[in-house]
Amino acid sequence: MDLREMVEERLDLMLQADMISEGTRAFCRKAAEILLAEQKDSDVEKLNMFITHLAMASDRMERGEMGETAIGEETFEAVKREPCFELAVRLGARILKDAPWAFTETETDFLTIHLCNLFM
Numbered sequence: 001m002d003l004r005e006m007v008e009e010r011l012d013l014m015l016q017a018d019m020i021s022e023g024t025r026a027f028c029r030k031a032a033e034i035l036l037a038e039q040k041d042s043d044v045e046k047l048n049m050f051i052t053h054l055a056m057a058s059d060r061m062e063r064g065e066m067g068e069t070a071i072g073e074e075t076f077e078a079v080k081r082e083p084c085f086e087l088a089v090r091l092g093a094r095i096l097k098d099a100p101w102a103f104t105e106t107e108t109d110f111l112t113i114h115l116c117n118l119f120m
């Protein structure tokens with residue numbers, strides 16, 4: 001199974017389990033296309049973690065749940081020092097540009113962390 005098929009299967013399962021909406025699935029599909037065009041040889045485990053986080057975050061944003069706990073400043077400062085940080089920020093911005101709802105700063109920061117993890 002290739003990475004695109006794996007992402008599709010994961011999103012389909014989340015949709016069938018009523019964990020995400022059709023809108024979130026469509027958004028995450030687009031995000032996966034952007035990501036896989038940039039990072040063709042992504043680690044399967046890290047890609048699964050990223051897609052799952054993105055889908056759940058998107059679902060929270062769709063439902064208007066804005067009470068997420070902020071990332072610790074020290075943790076985010078450490079991520080900012082990673083060589084992949086700028087790429088993660090740029091790619092995250094490209095992904096979120098197509099989001100059907102606004103993401104909070106905290107969720108955007110978590111997205112950046114997951115992208116950095118994927119690129120390491």
